[in-house]
Amino acid sequence: MGTALITGASAGLGLEFAWQLAAARHDLVLVARNEERLNQIAENIRTVAGVEVEVLPADLAVPDDVERVADRLAATGAHEGPAPVGLLVNNAGFATPGDFTRGRASSELRGIDVMIRALVRLSHAAVHQMVPRGRGAILNVASVAALTAGGTYAAAKAYVRSFTEGLAVDLKGTGVTATVLCPGFTHTEFHERAGIPETAIPDWAWLDAPPVVKQALADVRRGVVISTPSVRYKVASALLRAAPRWAVRAVGKVR
Numbered sequence: 001m002g003t004a005l006i007t008g009a010s011a012g013l014g015l016e017f018a019w020q021l022a023a024a025r026h027d028l029v030l031v032a033r034n035e036e037r038l039n040q041i042a043e044n045i046r047t048v049a050g051v052e053v054e055v056l057p058a059d060l061a062v063p064d065d066v067e068r069v070a071d072r073l074a075a076t077g078a079h080e081g082p083a084p085v086g087l088l089v090n091n092a093g094f095a096t097p098g099d100f101t102r103g104r105a106s107s108e109l110r111g112i113d114v115m116i117r118a119l120v121r122l123s124h125a126a127v128h129q130m131v132p133r134g135r136g137a138i139l140n141v142a143s144v145a146a147l148t149a150g151g152t153y154a155a156a157k158a159y160v161r162s163f164t165e166g167l168a169v170d171l172k173g174t175g176v177t178a179t180v181l182c183p184g185f186t187h188t189e190f191h192e193r194a195g196i197p198e199t200a201i202p203d204w205a206w207l208d209a210p211p212v213v214k215q216a217l218a219d220v221r222r223g224v225v226i227s228t229p230s231v232r233y234k235v236a237s238a239l240l241r242a243a244p245r246w247a248v249r250a251v252g253k254v255r
């Protein structure tokens with residue numbers, strides 16, 4: 001199978017993508033800031049799955065780091081260079097402050113740097129390598145929050161959802177696909193990292209990473225543009241899309 005590059009691969013959904021793609025015989029390029037964790041994960045996956053795993057430490061809020069990852073995505077395998085990436089999973093992300101009137105500008109802008117700027121730059125690098133080869137896939141991770149009115153995090157996810165739909169249109173007929181993943185609340189390190197108690201979210205609202213990732217990859221294989229794992233979040237998304245915006249604003253943030 002081809003090579004998959006996963007951002008945010010040191011924890012949560014990204015780590016789950018790494019394991020499931022390795023089990024499907026993909027070689028991997030793992031991107032995140034925590035190099036020690038990435039090296040340990042890479043060693044475990046090489047041992048268990050027997051695939052090639054490259055570690056590419058990068059802070060996607062740092063433009064020079066983003067360019068190093070973009071350079072890896074641009075590789076075509078020519079002249080015995082690195083193997084071309086056949087699947088890009090733009091997954092890295094985190095909660096920005098819950099209240100714009102209180103958050104620091106730097107924290108809000110860092111979220112945009114990672115979840116929008118880096119995602120667009122890496123998507124561009126991948127597309128310009130995949131389209132000439134006539135095959136490949138891009139999976140951008142947004143959220144069900146994209147349909148809500150919940151601050152810069154929800155706005156960033158709304159951008160990712162809309163951007164990826166437009167990318168899917170641009171890619172029609174090229175052999176390359178674009179899918180946006182819109183999960184609901186999922187048990188990862190996300191909330192702990194953000195200082196949000198998981199108890200703040202009702203039990204029924206939680207998903208687990210393995211089935212979310214399994215559904216996402218199945219949808220990528222089928223060329224589905226918007227992937228919303230679980231019936232409950234398909235229903236929630238339909239309700240959010242149908243509801244008048246004043247009602248969505250009244251609901252406010254999803255947590």
Ligand SMILES: NC(=O)C1=CN([C@@H]2O[C@H](COP(=O)(O)OP(=O)(O)OC[C@H]3O[C@@H](n4cnc5c(N)ncnc54)[C@H](OP(=O)(O)O)[C@@H]3O)[C@@H](O)[C@H]2O)C=CC1
Pocket residue numbers: 007008009010011012013014031032033034035037058059060061091092093094095114141142143144182183184185186187188189190191193
């Ligand atoms: N969990 C949930 O409820 C939901 C999550 N999502 C989205 O899923 C994606 C994955 O999040 P999830 O797995 O839950 O969260 P986790 O906190 O478990 O993992 C986040 C990953 O992103 C990486 N990351 C964070 N900041 C940076 C950065 N500046 N540069 C590079 N990598 C970075 C982290 O690695 P490191 O610290 O090593 O850099 C880590 O590997 C995110 O885009 C999130 O918005 C969407 C809907 C619901």
Ligand SMILES: CC(=O)[C@H](N)C(=O)O
Pocket residue numbers: 142143144145183184185186190254255
């Ligand atoms: C649903 C999300 O995207 C996120 N985990 C959140 O808590 O808002």
